[in-house]
Amino acid sequence: MEECIFCRIANGGIPTPFVHEDDEAVAFRDLQPQAPVHLLVVPRRHVASLNDARDEALLGRLLAVARRAAAKAGLEQYRVVINTGAEAGQSVFHLHLHVLGGRAMAWPPG
Numbered sequence: 001m002e003e004c005i006f007c008r009i010a011n012g013g014i015p016t017p018f019v020h021e022d023d024e025a026v027a028f029r030d031l032q033p034q035a036p037v038h039l040l041v042v043p044r045r046h047v048a049s050l051n052d053a054r055d056e057a058l059l060g061r062l063l064a065v066a067r068r069a070a071a072k073a074g075l076e077q078y079r080v081v082i083n084t085g086a087e088a089g090q091s092v093f094h095l096h097l098h099v100l101g102g103r104a105m106a107w108p109p110g
Helices: 005-010 056-072
Strands: 018-021 025-029 037-043 078-081 097-101
Touching: 005 025, 005 037, 018 056, 025 056, 037 056, 056 078, 056 097
Parallel strands: none
Antiparallel strands: 018 025, 025 037, 037 097, 078 097
């Protein structure tokens, strides 16, 4: 999807410093952080949401990238969140994982 901002970031159309990148996914800092460390993990190919994800290997890969990106950012404890749908807080309709850390997290979220 050419208009999708995460597609453009993941494929180099918008210059963004990556915390991690490989052939399938990238991780970068969120521009509107909700924690001292807030990373986004984004697949390079467009998948609108978790509900649209059919490639289980890609889903596992995204979690592995989240772990690697957290380590590169110096996090040993962190939260991984996937918002699915507008009512759940998804504002960019390209599957992405939020990696949040650097402070104690409250429960329940939301």
